[in-house]
Structure formats: structure tokens, C-alpha cells
Amino acid sequence: xxxxxxxxxxxxxxxxxxxxxxxxxxxxxxxxxxxxxxxxxxxxxxxxxxxxxxxxxxxxxxxxxxxxxxxxxxxxxxxxxxxxxxxxxxxxxxxxxxxxxxxxxxxxxxxxxxxxxxxxxxxxxxxxxxxxxxxxxxxxxxxxxxxxxxxxxxxxxxxxxxxxxxxxxxxxxxxxxxxxxxxxxxxxxxxxxxxxxxxxxxxxxxxxxxxxxxxxxxxxxxxxxxxxxxxxxxxxxxxxxxxxxxxxx
Amino acid sequence: xxxxxxxxxxxxxxxxxxxxxxxxxxxxxxxxxxxxxxxxxxxxxxxxxxxxxxxxxxxxxxxxxxxxxxxxxxxxxxxxxxxxxxxxxxxxxxxxxxxxxxxxxxxxxxxxxxxxxxxxxxxxxxxxxxxxxxxxxxxxxxxxxxxxxxxxxxxxxxxxxxxxxxxxxxxxxxxxxxxxxxxxxxxxxxxxxxxxxxxxxxxxxxxxxxxxxxxxxxxxxxxxxxxxxxxxxxxxxxxxxxxxxxxxxxxxxxxxxxxxxxxxxxxxxxxxxxxxxxxxxxxxxxxxxxxxxxxxxxxxxxxxxxxxxxxxxxxxxxxxxxxxxxxxxxxxxxxxxxxxxxxxxxxxxxxxxxxxxxxxxxxxxxxxxxxxxxxxxxxxxxxxxxxxxxxxx
Amino acid sequence: xxxxxxxxxxxxxxxxxxxxxxxxxxxxxxxxxxxxxxxxxxxxxxxxxxxxxxxxxxxxxxxxxxxxxxxxxxxxxxxxxxxxxxxxxxxxxxxxxxxxxxxxxxxxxxxxxxx
Numbered sequence: 001x002x003x004x005x006x007x008x009x010x011x012x013x014x015x016x017x018x019x020x021x022x023x024x025x026x027x028x029x030x031x032x033x034x035x036x037x038x039x040x041x042x043x044x045x046x047x048x049x050x051x052x053x054x055x056x057x058x059x060x061x062x063x064x065x066x067x068x069x070x071x072x073x074x075x076x077x078x079x080x081x082x083x084x085x086x087x088x089x090x091x092x093x094x095x096x097x098x099x100x101x102x103x104x105x106x107x108x109x110x111x112x113x114x115x116x117x118x119x120x121x122x123x124x125x126x127x128x129x130x131x132x133x134x135x136x137x138x139x140x141x142x143x144x145x146x147x148x149x150x151x152x153x154x155x156x157x158x159x160x161x162x163x164x165x166x167x168x169x170x171x172x173x174x175x176x177x178x179x180x181x182x183x184x185x186x187x188x189x190x191x192x193x194x195x196x197x198x199x200x201x202x203x204x205x206x207x208x209x210x211x212x213x214x215x216x217x218x219x220x221x222x223x224x225x226x227x228x229x230x231x232x233x234x235x236x237x238x239x240x241x242x243x244x245x246x247x248x249x
Numbered sequence: 250x251x252x253x254x255x256x257x258x259x260x261x262x263x264x265x266x267x268x269x270x271x272x273x274x275x276x277x278x279x280x281x282x283x284x285x286x287x288x289x290x291x292x293x294x295x296x297x298x299x300x301x302x303x304x305x306x307x308x309x310x311x312x313x314x315x316x317x318x319x320x321x322x323x324x325x326x327x328x329x330x331x332x333x334x335x336x337x338x339x340x341x342x343x344x345x346x347x348x349x350x351x352x353x354x355x356x357x358x359x360x361x362x363x364x365x366x367x368x369x370x371x372x373x374x375x376x377x378x379x380x381x382x383x384x385x386x387x388x389x390x391x392x393x394x395x396x397x398x399x400x401x402x403x404x405x406x407x408x409x410x411x412x413x414x415x416x417x418x419x420x421x422x423x424x425x426x427x428x429x430x431x432x433x434x435x436x437x438x439x440x441x442x443x444x445x446x447x448x449x450x451x452x453x454x455x456x457x458x459x460x461x462x463x464x465x466x467x468x469x470x471x472x473x474x475x476x477x478x479x480x481x482x483x484x485x486x487x488x489x490x491x492x493x494x495x496x497x498x499x500x501x502x503x504x505x506x507x508x509x510x511x512x513x514x515x516x517x518x519x520x521x522x523x524x525x526x527x528x529x530x531x532x533x534x535x536x537x538x539x540x541x542x543x544x545x546x547x548x549x550x551x552x553x554x555x556x557x558x559x560x561x562x563x564x565x566x567x568x569x570x571x572x573x574x575x576x577x578x579x580x581x582x583x584x585x586x587x588x589x590x591x592x593x594x595x596x597x598x599x600x601x602x603x604x605x606x607x608x609x610x611x612x613x614x615x616x617x618x619x620x621x622x623x624x625x626x627x628x629x630x631x632x633x634x635x636x637x638x639x640x641x642x
Numbered sequence: 643x644x645x646x647x648x649x650x651x652x653x654x655x656x657x658x659x660x661x662x663x664x665x666x667x668x669x670x671x672x673x674x675x676x677x678x679x680x681x682x683x684x685x686x687x688x689x690x691x692x693x694x695x696x697x698x699x700x701x702x703x704x705x706x707x708x709x710x711x712x713x714x715x716x717x718x719x720x721x722x723x724x725x726x727x728x729x730x731x732x733x734x735x736x737x738x739x740x741x742x743x744x745x746x747x748x749x750x751x752x753x754x755x756x757x
Contacts, residue, residue, distance in 0.1 A: 372698060373699060373700075380661055382661055383661035388722070388742060389708060397690040397692050454695055456693040456694075502661055502720065504689075504710045504720045
């Protein structure tokens with residue numbers, strides 16, 4: 001009898017209570033819904049994450065590549081106890097956040113990927129994720145890292161996270177920070193918002209289809225420009241590259 | 250001494266956003282556009298406005314780089330640094346060069362590239378213009394000075410957070426009509442002030458001043474070419490004269506001012522510019538004020554003489570400062586919507602006014618604008634440059 | 643020994659300055675350094691204040707109280723405040739403490755407390 005290898009490779013997920021959807025008004029005056037998505041919906045999210053892999057600013061490339069891998073792993077049953085929340089305005093995908101339940105007391109925050117900027121959408125989505133860990137899963141702390149300075153300011157500074165530098169985070173083994181129940185309760189009034197239940201019509205619209213982001217971050221016209229911005233402020237690398245392309249050197 | 254008339258013969262600008270190009274190119278691109286606009290490459294002298302090249306971009310002596318990038322050597326060139334009023338100062342210096350008869354055609358280009366560093370470092374870089382011992386060591390930043398000022402202004406004149414939000418919505422949404430503006434995202438009073446989530450959407454940056462009360466950190470460049478009457482007569486563009494310039498300073502440390510709700514440098518610089526131009530605030534059809542923080546638009550509209558002291562917010566309520574009102578202010582989006590690359594801002598204000606007076610501003614055109622005004626505010630009101638422009642034909 | 647922050651009194655006209663400047667703002671007559679350092683008073687009245695949430699990167703705190711205070715001799719100064727519920731016009735006391743650390747340098751400055 002052949003061994004069912006898939007049975008060995010596929011983790012058995014522990015039961016996790018669902019995240020109750022919520023809605024809120026963002027700065028533009030539009031209503032945004034944050035809800036949990038099922039495995040079946042992952043294929044309609046992936047195409048909107050993929051292009052961000054080529055955006056070499058604010059670490060979108062690193063974050064998008066990792067989110068893509070995490071979503072795919074979730075879809076293909078290659079990740080234990082993962083959940084995915086999305087933020088949508090009029091069905092349009094605005095942010096994806098995900099995380100993992102490490103055990104009943106500890107959560108592992110994975111990523112926050114905002115597809116529309118300037119409205120604090122990423123911050124709202126991150127807050128919903130913390131709410132899920134603390135209020136719904138009832139965990140004691142969530143381990144967090146930031147890949148970009150924007151994330152650092154949002155999470156480490158705004159939530160005043162505690163250092164857990166002795167614990168290597170699942171994202172790259174870097175030193176962790178932690179949101180404790182106490183810190184979350186302190187941030188609750190100012191950072192965690194949203195209304196429940198979501199009106200049926202609003203929720204139906206969001207669930208009907210995950211529409212592509214209307215104005216996602218895009219790579220600069222010259223790919224090397226971003227690289228140079230980080231490593232070569234003089235621009236020499238860019239000019240050299242152009243000359244090479246034009247056959248001047 | 251006779252003073253020659255000075256005309257603007259060419260203007261150029263870049264998008265204000267994150268620009269991943271060398272600082273010298275950000276300064277040179279609008280200059281190319283301005284030379285095309287003026288139809289001349291005959292430039293006698295170049296002034297480059299920039300505040301942070303040395304600190305943020307590791308590039309000093311920017312003017313030498315720009316003059317060579319444009320192949321305008323051997324024209325003379327210098328960099329002008331006057332904090333966030335660098336742009337206005339450079340235009341004023343260009344004015345002096347032409348008015349005095351030293352040069353006939355002068356290029357003034359301003360550029361800043363602040364997004365090369367992260368937002369925390371950018372804020373700290375701008376904060377270095379506060380008093381090193383009496384302000385900077387405490388962690389004072391420009392938003393915190395503006396916030397302390399706002400509290401006093403609210404207590405004294407009855408300005409409310411709603412007035413500030415009205416300025417934010419007016420200017421950020423005006424930016425949607427400006428293809429070069431940084432913020433292209435509509436906002437609403439409901440979303441930033443009234444809805445249950447508004448206080449989280451729009452958190453305090455420094456208490457009483459919120460996120461949407463502050464201008465974004467931007468990269469960008471802008472350019473104007475100034476010339477004598479003789480040169481301007483040969484250029485086939487609507488004739489706009491730089492009719493008056495004014496500049497004034499105030500104490501370096503904000504706490505030393507006798508009445509901390511007065512911005513005396515703005516009042517004096519504006520009065521000086523109007524006097525030189527032989528015009529009054531009542532003559533102005535369109536104004537670009539330095540709304541790095543929403544409160545500043547209200548206060549400057551008073552100190553520049555458009556409204557009585559303490560009544561700027563009432564004019565705002567009546568819609569007088571919106572496009573279509575009695576005196577449209579910041580129809581370009583202002584610093585709040587267009588963005589604030591510090592060295593470029595003063596020049597970008599001049600760019601907008603020249604566009605308006607030429608009647609080329611498209612969707613955001615103020616009908617029949619003949620006289621325009623700019624206020625470029627350096628430090629926290631310790632170094633201010635005002636300019637008055639007039640359409641002549 | 644308690645630390646002091648000094649104001650500068652013009653030796654010609656008696657005008658007191660803070661911060662330091664080389665020429666008297668009042669009489670304009672003194673030569674270089676003709677000022678007498680005088681310690682700033684330790685009580686005053688809160689003129690205006692803020693809580694700053696967007697801090698330079700060397701501050702490892704989520705927010706910082708800043709204030710402008712009119713000291714009892716009429717000199718106004720900027721400093722940090724550590725007051726839970728500040729109100730304009732309230733009486734404050736002043737301590738001289740470390741307000742910023744810059745690498746190995748420690749900067750002392752004025753910190754305001756509820757009097």
C-alpha cells in the first residue's frame with residue numbers, strides 16, 4: 001500500500017475561532033470592511049500581491065514576496081495555524097494581514113501589506129490582527145517584527161512594544177518585539193477602532209469579490225533607481241547602467 | 250539708485266513625490282522645462298535653493314553640480330540656504346541681481362530630496378533649524394512648535410479643530426486638480442474629524458495638531474527664470490512682473506516673542522513686498538501661503554493683511570479662501586497637498602502664481618487673476634519671504 | 643551641587659536674555675560678552691504645551707511633553723514637561739535634568755513639573 005505522503009506533509013490546523021468582520025470609515029470618508037478570508041479566496045488575492053514584489057521601496061519587495069509565499073503555503077496546506085484578514089473598500093483590496101497561532105498563549109504576527117496608501121489603512125488592518133490575537137484567540141502576547149522603518153514607527157513606537165530580543169522571530173530569525181495584553185489594552189482606545197456587526201449589504205459586497213487595488217504602489221520606471229536610492233546616493237550606478245544599455249561603455 | 254523692473258519669462262516644475270533621482274537632476278529638470286518655456290538658454294547666472302543637500306543627500310556645492318548638469322558653465326552659480334524659505338530667498342536674490350542691473354537673465358531653481366532618508370530622520374533634519382540649546386535639545390520639532398502655537402491661537406481667537414480640518418480638506422482636495430501635487434488622495438471632514446474612527450484615522454502628531462494638519466515629506470524641484478524688461482520683451486509669453494519682494498526675521502527661539510500668537514516676520518515681509526509693488530492686500534486675486542501646518546494658512550492670511558487679525562478662520566468658514574471665493578488661497582494644494590520639498594517650496598509657489606496670472610492653470614484657474622502673492626515661511630516664523638506678482642499685458 | 647540653566651543679564655541696561663545672544667536685544671550697546679550669567683528661577687506659569695508623538699529617532703519613547711513657561715522673573719523658556727493633565731496658566735516648578743542623550747553626550751535642560 002502506498003504511503004499517503006500528503007498526510008504527513010500537511011499540518012493539521014488547530015481550531016481557531018473566526019474573526020468577526022468589522023467596518024469603519026477611513027479618512028476619505030469611504031467605508032472599509034475588515035474580514036477574515038477562507039482558503040478558497042486566496043487565489044483571488046495572490047495576483048494583487050505579486051506585482052508588489054517588484055516595488056523596491058519601503059521594503060514592499062521583501063514584504064510582498066514573503067506574503068505571497070505565506071498565502072500560497074496557507075492555500076496549499078503548508079503552514080500551521082495561519083489566518084488571513086483583508087481590508088476592502090467597495091470590494092477593492094486595500095490591505096492584507098496575516099499571522100499564526102504559535103500556541104494558546106503566543107501569537108506570531110506575520111505581515112501587513114497595504115495596497116492603498118495615505119489613509120492609515122495598514123494601521124487599521126494591523127490593529128484588527130492584534131484584536132484577533134488578544135480578544136478572539138485570547139492570547140497573552142504577540143511576537144512582532146518590522147521590516148520597514150514605517151512599520152517600526154507604527155508598531156514598535158505607537159504601541160510602545162516590549163523587547164523580546166532573546167526570541168528569534170519566525171520572519172528571518174531577527175529579534176522579536178512583543179505586544180502584551182496590557183499594552184494592547186492601553187492602545188485600545190486610540191488605535192483599535194471599528195463597528196460590528198457589518199451591515200449585510202456592506203459585507204455582501206466585500207464577500208462577493210476581491211477586486212484589484214485601484215492605485216497600488218508601483219515600481220519606479222527605472223528599477224535600478226530604487227536600488228541606488230538605498231545604496232548609492234550619488235546616482236553613479238544608475239548613470240553607468242544607462243550608458244551600458246545605450247552601448248556607451 | 251534706480252531699480253529695474255523684473256519679469257518672469259519661464260517656469261518649470263517636477264512632480265512633488267518621492268523622486269529617485271540625484272538631487273542635481275531634481276534641480277535641473279525643472280530648469281530644462283523653464284528654459285523651454287522661455288525659449289532661451291541664455292542664462293547669466295544661476296541661484297539654486299536647497300536646504301538639506303549636505304546633510305540628507307551628502308551633496309554640497311549643489312549649484313556647481315546643477316550649472317554643469319545643464320551645461321550652462323561658465324555662468325556664475327550659487328546655492329542659497331535659508332531653511333524652508335530657501336526658495337523664496339533665492340527668488341528674492343534673483344530679483345536683486347536683475348533689478349540692480351548686475352545680470353539680465355537669471356535662473357532660480359529650487360530642489361530638495363528628503364525621501365532619501367526615512368521619515369524620522371527627515372523630521373529630525375528639519376528640526377535642526379530650531380535653536381540648538383534652547384529648543385533642539387528638548388526634542389522640539391517644527392510640528393511641536395506649531396502645536397504649541399495652535400493651542401494659544403485657539404484659546405485667544407476661537408479657532409477650532411474643525412477649522413484646521415477644513416483647511417486640510419480644502420487643500421488636499423485642491424491637490425487633485427494639480428497633476429504635480431504629492432497627495433492625490435481625497436479626504437473628507439467625516440473621515441478625519443466626525444466619524445467614530447476619525448481620531449484613529451487622524452491621530453495627533455503633536456497634540457492639537459493632527460496627521461492631516463501636517464504637510465507630507467516630499468522630493469521635488471521648481472524653477473523660474475527672471476529677466477529684465479529688455480529681455481522679457483523678446484519672449485513670446487504673457488508678461489508677468491515680479492512687482493515686489495519683502496523679507497523679515499524674528500527671534501530664533503519662538504518662546505522669546507512678546508506676543509506668541511503674532512507672526513511679526515510675516516506681517517513685516519508682506520507689508521514690505523506690498524509697499525515695493527505699490528499694491529495692497531485688497532489688490533490680490535490669488536495667494537499661495539505656507540501651510541506646512543493647517544493653522545499657518547489661517548494665521549498668514551491675517552498677518553499678510555487679507556483679513557483682520559483673528560478673523561482668518563471666519564473667512565475660511567465663509568468659503569472666501571476656496572477656489573471661486575473672494576481670495577482663493579493655495580488652489581495648487583499648498584504645501585499640504587502639493588508637498589513640501591523645503592528648498593523647492595518657495596519657487597514652486599512662484600511657479601503656481603505665474604501660471605495663474607498667465608491664465609494657464611486649467612481646472613484650478615482663478616478667473617481673471619491679475620495680482621498674485623506668495624508667503625514662504627522659514628523656521629517657525631523666524632525668516633519669512635513674501636513676493637508680489639502682477640500680470641502686465 | 644544642583645545644576646542651573648543660566649540667563650544672561652546685560653551689564654549696560656540690565657535686560658535679561660534667554661537664550662544667549664552676543665548683543666543686547668534691548669539696548670544694543672554692549673560689547674562682546676558683557677553679560678552676567680544669572681540662574682533662571684525655578685517656578686513659573688505654563689503658557690502653552692503639547693505632547694509630541696513623532697519624535698527624532700534618538701528618543702526611545704512613544705511621546706514627549708513639551709511646553710513654554712513664563713518664569714517668575716518674566717523670562718519665557720521652552721522645555722519638557724512631565725505633567726499628567728497640563729492646563730495653560732497652571733503653576734509649575736522647574737528641575738534641571740537630562741533631557742536628551744546624543745551618543746555619549748548628555749544634555750541637561752529644563753523639565754517642568756506641577757508646582
